[in-house]
Amino acid sequence: MLRVIGGKAKGRFLKVPKGSRIRPTSDKVRESLFNIIPPSFIEGKRFLELFAGTGAAGIEALSRGASHVTFIESNTGHCKMIYENLDLCDFKDSAEVICADVLKSLDKYFKEKPGYDIVFIDPPYNFPKWKILLPKVSTNVSIFDYGFLIFEHMSKVSINTEIEDFSLYGKYIYGDTTLTVYRKLKVK
Template identity: 35%
Template sequence: MRVISGSARGRTLKAVPGMGTRPTTDKVKEALFSMIGPYFDGGAVLDLFAGTGGLGIEALSRGMDKAVFVDLEYKSIEVVRSNLKAAGLEDKAEVYKNDAERALKALAKREAAFDLVFLDPPYRLKHVDKLMETMDSLKLLKPEATIVVEYDSSFEYPDSFGPFKEVRKAKYGEAAVSVYNYEQQESSPVQEPGKEE
């Protein structure tokens, strides 16, 4: 595994020991970034099921300003820190050991907001759409944010729900990638009682 492009191009990334983490292959990563970028002019990225941190690190290498990495496993957190150091990007990153939903609530308290979100949970988890709805309700997404979901290709997420609209989808063997655009709803003005339009 390596950083494919940008400022940290060619840097080798460690994998998480054991079989619990399934890192995105370089081939899928390259295809994914050609769908959403491939390069960025600043912005904030959230890598919520970070694993090795490979997706968030690639986004930083390609021009994002800062990244937040979250994972529940100690081993993953150690590997993310090590990979950030290897890529020379640790000064642009925050790394937290936390459960996804608790992490979102903690980020909301800090009034964080993201331009790009990676959701690549273990394939047994099938609730990414609920996490996206939570991000919307907690105001964690900037208007027109991009959310990238990687999941088991035998599973289907809806094309659109709430303010989320799928704009790209691709399958690579047992992996599927859906790219959603966050179309923030305009809140309708409240009419004062007794006044006619």
């Protein structure tokens, strides 16, 4: 069972596809994610979840006071489930779900979009193009000064990518899952 762990929708259970190979971010890692980001930072901010799956991280952000979340997920069944989970938590008016390939959407959808304060990337652990994700996201998505870029990945994969205008905020290891967190520098 997957549930919202904090904020307005705390305790609400979210739908997860049956028989799916989806790997939702665990409660422990999600709770840690929202402890890494200062709680006062989330309030009123814009959140982008790439490879959204069930939408649990973005819904958690809305529950904790984010003003808007954009979800990008390529699987149409999972997109439908994100809508259902948003409806369960009464967050439909604060969200946008884009059902599209993440890499293609980075070239297509973000030229005209307002920026984001927090970008969470959670590709499948066997995603073959993970090395290009961080540079592509940092180049194509407008992330506000002091914003967070968070990449969830297998602990056995070492992410040592330097990203222009970002500093490494920290690496947080939870068993076989690691959150590599970058913070956007103030651009002069």
